[in-house]
């Protein structure tokens with residue numbers, strides 16, 4: 001067996017072992033069990049890892065792992081596992097890198113809770129409806145619920161110019 005093939009087969013095992021160790025640390029800390037995630041290595045691009053909260057899945061980027069193994073095992077794996085632990089403990093309404101996740105990073109893994117942009121969580125995006133008034137540059141991103149209320153006759157006003165807010169036709173995902 002050449003060095004390339006052994007490196008390729010060793011890769012998922014190291015990550016798998018680190019994932020399992022992270023779960024065991026969390027279980028010892030919180031004195032409860034956590035459902036294990038399904039782990040895959042089919043992530044490409046900028047992100048080192050992604051935690052799929054509702055599906056309880058972790059995806060890691062084999063290319064980025066090869067480029068920076070030590071940091072990947074020390075930081076990336078616990079970062080992503082902590083998202084799933086936070087989700088199991090606190091439910092879906094928490095901020096991805098909020099205090100619950102930070103508590104796990106600091107308390108359980110004794111790591112700085114760095115939110116690197118390359119470690120982003122895949123969140124469900126929400127649609128915003130952009131409303132405007134008479135003020136230059138002012139915009140009011142409405143939720144779809146509020147946009148529906150406007151459709152039913154509800155009016156909203158700008159506090160500054162007192163003009164009724166009107167839907168600009170623009171929508172965006174946040």
Ligand SMILES: [Zn+2]
Nearest residue numbers: 096119120121
């Ligand atoms: Zn994250």
Ligand SMILES: [Zn+2]
Nearest residue numbers: 133135158161
């Ligand atoms: Zn205004």
